[in-house]
Amino acid sequence: MGSTNSTLSKIPNVEELVQETGFTPAHIVRLYDRFEALDKEKTGHLRPQDFGAINRLAINPIGDRIIGAFFSPGQETVDFHSFVRILAHFRPADKKRPKDPSMPEPVNSRTSKLKFAFQLYDQDKDGKISRAELLQVLRSMLEMQVTEEQLESIADRTIQEADLDTDDAISFEEFRKSLEKVNIDHKMSIRFLR
Amino acid sequence: FLTPLYFMEGGSMEQEMGELRRYRTQSISRGEFSLSDSFYFYIKGLESIVDDQVTQRFSSEELVSWNLLTRTNHNFHYISLRLTIIWGLGVIIRYCVLFPLRITLAIIGLTWLVIGTTLVGFLPNHRLKNWLSELVHLMCYRICARGLSATIQYHNKENKPQKGGICVANHTSPIDIVILANDGCYAMVGQSHGGLMGVIQRSMVRSCPHVWFERSEMRDRNAVTSRLRAHVAAKTNLPILIFPEGTCINNTSVMMFKKGSFEIGGTIYPVAIKYDPRFGDAFWNSAKYNMVNYLLRMMTSWAIVVNVWYLPPMTRREGEDAAQFANRVKSAIAHQGGLLDMAWDGSLKRAKVKEEFKEQQQKMYSSMVMGKKGSTHTKRSHYLY
Numbered sequence: 001m002g003s004t005n006s007t008l009s010k011i012p013n014v015e016e017l018v019q020e021t022g023f024t025p026a027h028i029v030r031l032y033d034r035f036e037a038l039d040k041e042k043t044g045h046l047r048p049q050d051f052g053a054i055n056r057l058a059i060n061p062i063g064d065r066i067i068g069a070f071f072s073p074g075q076e077t078v079d080f081h082s083f084v085r086i087l088a089h090f091r092p093a094d095k096k097r098p099k100d101p102s103m104p105e106p107v108n109s110r111t112s113k114l115k116f117a118f119q120l121y122d123q124d125k126d127g128k129i130s131r132a133e134l135l136q137v138l139r140s141m142l143e144m145q146v147t148e149e150q151l152e153s154i155a156d157r158t159i160q161e162a163d164l165d166t167d168d169a170i171s172f173e174e175f176r177k178s179l180e181k182v183n184i185d186h187k188m189s190i191r192f193l194r
Numbered sequence: 195f196l197t198p199l200y201f202m203e204g205g206s207m208e209q210e211m212g213e214l215r216r217y218r219t220q221s222i223s224r225g226e227f228s229l230s231d232s233f234y235f236y237i238k239g240l241e242s243i244v245d246d247q248v249t250q251r252f253s254s255e256e257l258v259s260w261n262l263l264t265r266t267n268h269n270f271h272y273i274s275l276r277l278t279i280i281w282g283l284g285v286i287i288r289y290c291v292l293f294p295l296r297i298t299l300a301i302i303g304l305t306w307l308v309i310g311t312t313l314v315g316f317l318p319n320h321r322l323k324n325w326l327s328e329l330v331h332l333m334c335y336r337i338c339a340r341g342l343s344a345t346i347q348y349h350n351k352e353n354k355p356q357k358g359g360i361c362v363a364n365h366t367s368p369i370d371i372v373i374l375a376n377d378g379c380y381a382m383v384g385q386s387h388g389g390l391m392g393v394i395q396r397s398m399v400r401s402c403p404h405v406w407f408e409r410s411e412m413r414d415r416n417a418v419t420s421r422l423r424a425h426v427a428a429k430t431n432l433p434i435l436i437f438p439e440g441t442c443i444n445n446t447s448v449m450m451f452k453k454g455s456f457e458i459g460g461t462i463y464p465v466a467i468k469y470d471p472r473f474g475d476a477f478w479n480s481a482k483y484n485m486v487n488y489l490l491r492m493m494t495s496w497a498i499v500v501n502v503w504y505l506p507p508m509t510r511r512e513g514e515d516a517a518q519f520a521n522r523v524k525s526a527i528a529h530q531g532g533l534l535d536m537a538w539d540g541s542l543k544r545a546k547v548k549e550e551f552k553e554q555q556q557k558m559y560s561s562m563v564m565g566k567k568g569s570t571h572t573k574r575s576h577y578l579y
Contacts, residue, residue: 034244056242059552061559062232066239090240120232137232143553145560154227154563162229170229179230187233190241 007032017081021088021107028084035080045077046070061141065120073125089116092189111176113188118175128169131155211562227563288494296341296493303337308397310334315400327401328379335375342369344498348377353504355380355463358429360422362455363465364527365437367478368485369492370467373500380435381425385409403431419458426460433463438520456516456523461507464523466530470499503530 007029008014017028036042038050051057051067060066070078070086078086091108105111121129121137134155142151162170162178170178211234310330317323339346354377355361361380363370374380379402386395386406395406405425411417425431438455456462469476474495478488492498505526510519 031244051243054242057239059555060235060239060242061552061556062235063239066236066243087240087244090237117230117233117236120236121229138227141232141235141556142560142563143556145556146564150564158227158229175229182230182233187230188237190237190244 011080013081017084021084022091022094023084023088031084031087032080035083043077045079046083047077061143062120062137065123065137065140068123069116069119087190089113090188090190092191093185108189110184113184114176114179115172117188118172121170121175128167128171129175130169131159134158134170211559231559231563288496292343293494296343299337299341300493303334303341304394306337307331307334308394311397311401315397324402330401331375331379331398335372338372339376342372342492342498343496344369344373344376344500346373346376346500346502349501349503350506351377351504353463353506354378355433355465355504356461356507357432358426359433359461359463359507360426360455360458361433361435361463361465362438362523362527363435363467365439366467366469367476367488367492369476369498370437371435373467373502374435374465377502379432381405381432383407383422383434383436405434415454419454422458423460426458438524454516456510456520459510461509462519462523463507464505464527466503466505466527468501468503470501473497473499476500505530 008025011017011028011032014025014028017023018025021028023031035046038054039046040050040053048067048071051070052063057063057066070083072082085107088107089112093108093110094106118129119125121133123133123136135151138151138154146154159168159170162174164174164177165171211231307330310333311327314323314326314330317326361374363374371382381402382398382404384395384406386392386408395404398404399406403425405421407418407421411421422434425434436455474492474497476492476498483491508519508523508526510516514522
């Protein structure tokens with residue numbers, strides 16, 4: 001499969017990527033191999049169909065939304081840099097990093113991860129999870145296993161619990177508060193080894 | 195050097211969701227949805243984007259440290275002069291010393307198999323013939339095993355497959371046959387080949403019954419099943435050896451067993467085979483290497499170290515259908531060999547996935563949200579991931 005160094009030289013702006021994302025060069029090489037494997041037609045970009053070909057993603061109830069997270073609105077392709085940048089959000093927090101308030105928040109911070117999770121629900125990106133949006137996610141995860149009434153009552157209950165300013169929607173702050181006890185770093189991270 | 199790209203949580207959906215919801219005061223059995231439930235699916239989805247576990251099953255298991263075989267080192271890069279020299283020495287030893295010895299042994303072994311079985315074939319059907327046939331087979335397989343420098347450890351020999359039974363094992367490579375046959379005699383099942391393989395097959399059949407199918411017969415499932423049934427029914431026949439996965443898996447997990455083998459009836463003797471990847475990678479990726487290439491790689495590895503566990507015999511229970519029985523056996527084998535029990539079909543290697551799997555996940559999740567107890571078949575070992 002060639003040496004790591006030769007693959008590294010194929011990727012433009014690697015140092016920039018390393019700095020920005022916190023991935024090691026070795027990880028970036030592995031991700032590049034994976035990117036190339038998914039990019040079956042060798043266009044240098046990935047389209048939603050390329051993600052769709054991943055079997056395990058195809059059977060994931062919210063697979064479509066996850067794929068959507070890689071594509072900015074209006075964009076139909078994603079290049080390697082964007083691919084890596086998005087995945088960087090899911091790196092576990094760097095424990096050794098000093099908390100420097102003057103530095104910009106790292107991409108894989110707790111808030112960052114929560115924002116991603118929030119966007120999963122908030123598809124129209126208006127900063128709030130409306131009842132309809134919540135229902136949509138519930139429907140994907142439960143499909144034909146529960147009735148529409150049951151779905152609605154679950155949605156009602158969830159909003160009731162989380163909605164503090166009673167606007168019948170969940171804002172990011174309310175979302176964050178509702179999940180403050182969840183170990184986000186543990187549950188929303190892909191533990192890349194070494 | 196080389197590690198899996200990420201560490202995968204081995205927990206089932208219930209376990210992972212349970213942890214996600216631990217901060218809530220209601221108990222999990224009461225159900226209820228939580229905003230964090232989606233995290234589970236989200237991360238699983240991302241993990242599959244980063245590295246597809248299923249495709250991983252079909253390429254060789256990655257080692258944590260290098261064993262001086264470049265074939266196991268997918269990201270070969272230069273570390274130091276000393277390591278390269280050591281590796282070079284390793285190559286010389288393996289190719290110039292070990293390989294010729296092994297080839298010689300293999301040739302001796304196979305020749306003896308053909309000659310021996312043909313000679314025994316001339317004898318009239320008698321207990322002596324069976325005994326001699328077993329002797330010849332065992333001898334030959336033992337020589338072949340030496341030819342691969344195979345070190346095999348058998349566990350729980352009291353559960354060894356008996357005559358008239360069916361032996362079922364997980365499949366990693368064609369060598370599995372040699373491994374198992376070192377300790378007992380089996381009736382082989384398979385397609386009749388031409389060429390050298392065909393010669394071997396035909397001579398083996400002379401000394402004791404094996405079941406070789408023509409390619410056309412293989413397609414007719416009923417014909418296959420009835421022939422196997424007939425073989426099993428004759429209680430004096432050797433136990434049949436079947437690999438229900440249908441294809442070679444890379445020995446880190448056990449894929450779905452095809453239920454055909456479990457419809458034959460009779461007693462099933464499950465066997466778990468686990469290769470130690472440190473000395474040689476026994477996995478045969480038939481898409482990548484052909485048989486000759488594969489044997490060459492086997493003979494130039496350091497050694498093949500195997501553990502074989504004989505599991506207690508199992509029979510189909512009342513009200514259990516073939517598929518459920520197959521799963522039960524598969525779990526037992528996976529559990530014993532320390533292999534991951536995968537719900538994936540081995541045919542995934544070449545085909546697309548079914549909608550059923552998505553529905554199954556939705557079912558599992560819904561039983562947690564709605565608080566239903568005792569959902570149908572969410573066995574703990576049924577890992578979907």
